[in-house]
Amino acid sequence: MAAQTPGPQREIRRRNLSRVLYAVAQQGPSSRAAVATRLGLTRTAVSTLVDELLRGGLLTEQGPAPAAGGPGRPGTALALPDSGPCGLGAEIGVDHLAVCAIDLRGRVRARAEADSPGRDSVPDAVLTPLRELVDQVAARARELGLAPAALAVAVPGLVTRGTATVVRAPNLGWHGVDLTPPLAEAGAERDPLPLLVDNEANLGALAELWLSGGRVPRDFVHVSAEVGIGAAVVLDGALLRGHRGFAGEMGHMPVHPDGERCACGGRGCLEQYAGEPALLRAAGIPADGPRAAALAALRQSAASGCVRALDALGTAGGALGLALAGTVNLLDPRALVLGGVLARFAPWLLPSLERELRERTAAPGALPELLVSELGADGPLLGAAHTAVRVVLDDPLAYPAGRRG
Amino acid sequence: MAAQTPGPQREIRRRNLSRVLYAVAQQGPSSRAAVATRLGLTRTAVSTLVDELLRGGLLTEQGPAPAAGGPGRPGTALALPDSGPCGLGAEIGVDHLAVCAIDLRGRVRARAEADSPGRDSVPDAVLTPLRELVDQVAARARELGLAPAALAVAVPGLVTRGTATVVRAPNLGWHGVDLTPPLAEAGAERDPLPLLVDNEANLGALAELWLSGGRVPRDFVHVSAEVGIGAAVVLDGALLRGHRGFAGEMGHMPVHPDGERCACGGRGCLEQYAGEPALLRAAGIPADGPRAAALAALRQSAASGCVRALDALGTAGGALGLALAGTVNLLDPRALVLGGVLARFAPWLLPSLERELRERTAAPGALPELLVSELGADGPLLGAAHTAVRVVLDDPLAYPAGRRG
Numbered sequence: 001m002a003a004q005t006p007g008p009q010r011e012i013r014r015r016n017l018s019r020v021l022y023a024v025a026q027q028g029p030s031s032r033a034a035v036a037t038r039l040g041l042t043r044t045a046v047s048t049l050v051d052e053l054l055r056g057g058l059l060t061e062q063g064p065a066p067a068a069g070g071p072g073r074p075g076t077a078l079a080l081p082d083s084g085p086c087g088l089g090a091e092i093g094v095d096h097l098a099v100c101a102i103d104l105r106g107r108v109r110a111r112a113e114a115d116s117p118g119r120d121s122v123p124d125a126v127l128t129p130l131r132e133l134v135d136q137v138a139a140r141a142r143e144l145g146l147a148p149a150a151l152a153v154a155v156p157g158l159v160t161r162g163t164a165t166v167v168r169a170p171n172l173g174w175h176g177v178d179l180t181p182p183l184a185e186a187g188a189e190r191d192p193l194p195l196l197v198d199n200e201a202n203l204g205a206l207a208e209l210w211l212s213g214g215r216v217p218r219d220f221v222h223v224s225a226e227v228g229i230g231a232a233v234v235l236d237g238a239l240l241r242g243h244r245g246f247a248g249e250m251g252h253m254p255v256h257p258d259g260e261r262c263a264c265g266g267r268g269c270l271e272q273y274a275g276e277p278a279l280l281r282a283a284g285i286p287a288d289g290p291r292a293a294a295l296a297a298l299r300q301s302a303a304s305g306c307v308r309a310l311d312a313l314g315t316a317g318g319a320l321g322l323a324l325a326g327t328v329n330l331l332d333p334r335a336l337v338l339g340g341v342l343a344r345f346a347p348w349l350l351p352s353l354e355r356e357l358r359e360r361t362a363a364p365g366a367l368p369e370l371l372v373s374e375l376g377a378d379g380p381l382l383g384a385a386h387t388a389v390r391v392v393l394d395d396p397l398a399y400p401a402g403r404r405g
Numbered sequence: 406m407a408a409q410t411p412g413p414q415r416e417i418r419r420r421n422l423s424r425v426l427y428a429v430a431q432q433g434p435s436s437r438a439a440v441a442t443r444l445g446l447t448r449t450a451v452s453t454l455v456d457e458l459l460r461g462g463l464l465t466e467q468g469p470a471p472a473a474g475g476p477g478r479p480g481t482a483l484a485l486p487d488s489g490p491c492g493l494g495a496e497i498g499v500d501h502l503a504v505c506a507i508d509l510r511g512r513v514r515a516r517a518e519a520d521s522p523g524r525d526s527v528p529d530a531v532l533t534p535l536r537e538l539v540d541q542v543a544a545r546a547r548e549l550g551l552a553p554a555a556l557a558v559a560v561p562g563l564v565t566r567g568t569a570t571v572v573r574a575p576n577l578g579w580h581g582v583d584l585t586p587p588l589a590e591a592g593a594e595r596d597p598l599p600l601l602v603d604n605e606a607n608l609g610a611l612a613e614l615w616l617s618g619g620r621v622p623r624d625f626v627h628v629s630a631e632v633g634i635g636a637a638v639v640l641d642g643a644l645l646r647g648h649r650g651f652a653g654e655m656g657h658m659p660v661h662p663d664g665e666r667c668a669c670g671g672r673g674c675l676e677q678y679a680g681e682p683a684l685l686r687a688a689g690i691p692a693d694g695p696r697a698a699a700l701a702a703l704r705q706s707a708a709s710g711c712v713r714a715l716d717a718l719g720t721a722g723g724a725l726g727l728a729l730a731g732t733v734n735l736l737d738p739r740a741l742v743l744g745g746v747l748a749r750f751a752p753w754l755l756p757s758l759e760r761e762l763r764e765r766t767a768a769p770g771a772l773p774e775l776l777v778s779e780l781g782a783d784g785p786l787l788g789a790a791h792t793a794v795r796v797v798l799d800d801p802l803a804y805p806a807g808r809r810g
Binding site: 167240245251323326329333 | 636638651653654659728730734736737739769770
């Protein structure tokens with residue numbers, strides 16, 4: 001995988017190598033013929049690309065491929081390797097940290113979690129243990145024959161487009177925190193790994209797009225809650241980032257303009273009705289202990305028919321319906337996807353949510369499809385790890401398996 | 406411009422011919438060398454393309470071109486012709502009809518207007534006079550040596566993506582009206598013209614994008630009012646249409662959820678506070694006469710400091726600010742553009758609009774640029790006519806000047 005060919009040719013080769021890897025990633029083990037058909041390339045061209053990827057360790061050969069339906073000798077099946085480059089994903093939650101490594105096949109191979117000091121701690125109090133966690137997972141990955149190739153980090157805040165700077169993470173109390181210095185060497189054995197930092201809602205939406213097996217379409221709005229509420233808009237398979245990178249702040253869409261004061265400076269923001277603290281408060285459940293316990297208590301109250309819990313969830317669903325009605329009127333998406341805590345409480349949120357949506361969308365005909373995420377709380381972490389894997393799939397010339405981070 | 410080359414080559418040729426036309430359209434009269442530089446093509450390639458366009462009458466040569474800064478003999482300047490194919494644009498307003506023809510240079514060459522029977526008339530009562538108006542303008546264009554090549558129509562309603570069907574135009578009382586049969590032969594001398602139908606707010610936004618001379622950036626949200634309120638989202642120079650074609654219904658974003666009932670079935674929609682009828686009602690100005698007179702009266706009241714008029718405009722501006730705050734939080738656009746009636750009343754709308762926007766946008770730093778359209782009420786009509794011209798610029802092989810519609 002030397003880079004001796006001139007620029008434009010190298011770029012075409014890089015792109016075609018990448019297309020072969022994505023074809024195998026999406027189809028599963030495939031013959032050369034199946035890859036050629038899918039990509040609209042000749043079998044000769046695909047064979048040349050495949051040979052290069054086999055030499056670089058970015059593809060492996062397995063037993064005979066599933067019948068390709070065409071003439072010619074039965075080929076062996078091409079598969080992505082379970083060794084070689086891997087992606088590291090990390091999630092900074094308000095009260096927890098999580099890191100995982102996934103191989104090129106997309107399987108989680110190593111994982112570690114820890115509590116986080118949480119709100120209003122200095123960034124280093126969070127980033128030092130995060131770095132240790134990344135190093136642990138990277139070391140375990142290397143023991144398994146994997147080579148961490150990139151690190152992507154999900155944060156509960158706004159990240160300036162194209163940078164690693166968290167300009168504002170209200171639930172952490174962070175303003176203008178550049179993650180590059182504290183994480184520059186995280187997970188690295190020698191050279192620093194490429195570091196990508198993105199909003200957790202963005203990465204959660206990408207996880208839906210990439211991992212739902214087609215259940216989630218390529219045009220949707222994803223809304224999720226952890227402590228805050230975040231959303232992401234995906235158009236034709238691409239994330240809408242916005243001019244500065246701040247798109248998707250649905251938590252601060254005004255739903256009751258004269259309502260509760262919000263930390264953002266506004267009033268009656270969605271987060272004041274459907275965010276986790278608002279929900280727990282309305283349901284009368286103390287929120288000063290661990291989040292998991294409070295959420296379990298809310299779930300139990302709702303399941304046992306407690307009127308106060310059901311009212312709180314109904315109010316939250318109605319507020320979500322208002323914000324989503326505005327969103328649907330503005331964007332006409334094909335689907336809406338509820339993720340994170342919203343997915344967990346969907347049975348109790350959906351009736352009032354759907355009622356508002358039905359009454360307040362101007363366009364005739366069917367509403368967008370309303371889907372509930374099946375990724376649980378792991379969406380942002382998996383979205384981050386897959387983002388790191390895609391750094392390899394996007395540029396196979398830069399990450400031959402033999403080169404270790 | 407015969408079509409004897411095989412498919413893919415013909416497609417590349419078509420695309421390059423189109424790029425040359427857009428280069429001249431955007432740069433104004435240009436030398437071959439300047440076109441070659443702009444497009445990154447060789448001068449030989451550009452000369453071949455230019456010769457074909459000159460033969461087809463889609464380019465003309467003028468006196469010496471502005472100095473190209475490079476060596477070689479001074480060329481003549483290439484320009485778009487003021488004869489040959491032209492675009493027809495039409496606008497169906499609630500109480501008026503307008504049609505114009507523009508040449509490839511983008512200049513309006515013929516124009517006609519008429520009152521429309523307006524609200525709750527049967528579609529034919531509007532479409533028959535519209536067709537006559539289109540025929541008049543097309544005949545006048547032919548007298549001037551122009552050949553109408555396509556007709557684009559702006560409607561105050563929702564149009565299903567990729568069709569000519571108005572699924573809902575509440576201010577006309579239309580539901581499911583296909584414009585193809587009544588307008589199939591409008592403006593045509595022999596064969597029917599290609600017919601494009603789009604929402605007026607979409608075409609108004611495209612006019613801002615194409616005609617502002619760079620004042621409006623390539624990422625913006627355009628919000629305009631005539632009788633209703635419409636909006637359009639432009640991302641990286643392309644209109645966001647939405648899954649069904651219904652994006653941009655900002656008029657029905659809920660701003661005061663328990664507020665006034667709206668014809669859409671919702672409550673407290675933006676249109677109930679910032680739409681023209683709501684505005685006139687709040688200002689105490691009778692809305693049963695001609696729209697122009699009522700709007701002039703509102704303007705005069707505001708200019709003379711009438712408290713009731715100023716309050717009405719302040720309330721409308723605040724409601725717009727609420728809807729735009731939600732929009733900015735969701736999409737993080739680079740600019741917001743006020744068009745139509747909103748542009749005319751901008752001085753009185755902006756203070757409360759900007760206050761809401763400042764207080765309710767979550768992301769730190771500068772707000773999107775707030776621009777006021779300079780196209781007046783003509784945006785949708787010009788957007789339609791330029792859409793029709795682009796049908797020619799997009800596919801020069803199909804519209805040589807010698808071939809008349």
